Amino acid sequence: MSNPLAGLFTARQKEAARTALYAHGMRLCGEHLAAQCGSSTSRQTGLTRAIGTFAASLGPDAPSAGPFDALLRVGERALEAGGEDELGLALGVAETSTRIRQRSKGAWRLRGLALDGLGRDDEALECYDRYRALLPDGSPAAEVAGRIDTLRRRRTCLESAVALFPDAGSPLPDLLRRASATGTATAPAAAHGTTPTTGATVTTAAVAAEFAAFVRARVAERGLAGPAVRRLLELYGTYRRLVERPALADPLLGGSAPVGIGGLRGLLAGRTVCLVSDTEDVARSGMGAEIDRYDLVVRCDAFRVRAEGTGARTDLHAVSLRGDSPWDGPAWSRPTGVRLVFGDPAAAWRRAVRQRLVPGAQEQVGDASLRRPLSDPALLGEDGWEPGTTTAFTVLRLLDFLDVSPRLDLIGFGGPGRLRPEEAAWVEDRAVHVDDSRMRIALR
Structure with a gap:
């Protein structure tokens, strides 16, 4: 005779095991943050934010699917950061994730990439x-x-x-x-x-x-x-x-065409533009339809699309090279119209572009004239911006400098931590309108 409580006991044992594994993942994150005490480089910002999101997902009111996705995202952000300590964190997160869900494609992919990065x-x-x-x-x-x-x-x-x-x-x-x-x-x-x-x-x-x-x-x-x-x-x-x-299977990258400063200016001329933050606030905002009504939607670095909140389109994707070997990061595979890659020195930029661009994932690729717009004397040539300037501000400052868009809005950048303090001050000083929720900031 079968024990009617056996299934209940088994379920509770599995739930306890998952809880212990999530706690292990949180401990890995905490140990990493403790080791990085005093480090304020911008490449840590996205990772730190992802760790915070993971911690919040472990609360009693969080959805059951939330912690696993949030844990994977910590690993993805760690990979993007590119340092040896971050790769170690990515591997620890991936190992924990494959133990929580042994048939998770994302977890095994993350584990492979982390091991690959560690040689x-x-x-x-x-x-x-x-x-x-x-x-x-x-x-x-x-x-x-x-x-x-x-x-x-x-x-x-x-x-x-x-x-x-x-x-x-x-x-x-x-x-x-x-x-x-x-x-x-x-x-x-x-x-x-x-x-x-x-x-x-x-x-x-x-x-x-x-x-x-x-x-x-x-x-x-x-x-x-x-x-x-x-x-x-x-x-x-x-x-x-x-x-x-x-x-490199396809040196021509599926026919992607290079675009310089003149081509980018022509692409922007007369078109409304919004720069969308990859935050939970935006994902839950219900602004998706409004975002998609802009002529050109800009996103930065790694991002997730939830059409009802973030909009579905990505017309321009900007990324910044971080870490000592930025060419080893995840490939830029999300489809977009234009992809701008910011980075210095030139040799590292060329190698990263060669290795991380995916054939057919973009129609146009920013050329070397757009790789460091803030410091390049042929473009802005502004002093005072640190090498770790956020991708969002770099592309925003470039779009503002070109000054050919009748509308230039930021979506989801009103909260603390989305921009560096000096970047946020620059935006506040030039904003012509900020809505009551601070979800939308207009520079035109």
Whole structure:
């Protein structure tokens, strides 16, 4: 005879486990914030806000689906921030998320991207495979497909190099076996709701250093004349290129056309423009239809669209490069008319544009003349704005400088923390109208 209370007990046990995992996620966030004490760089702003949203979602009145989405968003914001500490937080959040929902596509994708960013190639591939297996058609997003191709081609280079000299006394073959064993452990362990326990982590940096030593040793032993050594050097060159610059399937980016300052001015001339904040206030505002009535809708960095509150269109998307290696961040895959990428120095900007733009995701891409509008003497050339200026203010100041739009409104920027204090003061000083709710600020 079955126990009628068994199902109830099981449900309560699962709920208790989820609660403990959410608490673990909150602890990871708290530890990260404590470690960042005193840091006020703007790349932390979005992450800090996402952590606050996650904390609020854990309240007794929050919807049941809220905490999981909010936790994933913390991981996404951590990836965008791009620092090593942030990548570690993203991985911790992703591991927790895959334990809460073992069939979450977003959680496995986040886990793969975090491991990839940390240089743990084989583990990343395992997570990417889990993500792909959960997709209805098995076709991953272009960003993930590109990373899978790059990681597999790098692995092929390494295995082919070792196969050329099977009797060479080198730690490289053992390092590759350890990397494979670490990666293989990821998926089954996570499937049972636990974090895999392995030996020392094998990173891209460690493998690359050992590969370089392997090549130097073979050249010293055999010289440069033999075909095996020449093939080894070719494989090493390909591997190094794939480490520095991932494979690019479509160099023309699906026909995306470059746009400079003149083209942008022509696009804006005579058109009403609104810059929309990615906040819960806007998502709950019910202003979606009003936002979509503007001729041109501008959004910044990562954002989510809830048509009834935020509007459905994105005509111009602006992003800023953050962190020491901004080219390693998530791909800019959201469809838009124009994508402006702000960043300095030029080499980092070029590499990020090459690696993070997705073919067909934008019709036009801002060229190098638009990469640093605030400090470029050929455009604004204004002193006093810090390198960490928010993306929202950078694009707003550019649109205001061009001065060809009969209406330029900010939606959802009236609350504290949406802009830096000096940026908010600039807006307040030039606003011609602020509605009673402070949801809409008009500069024209």
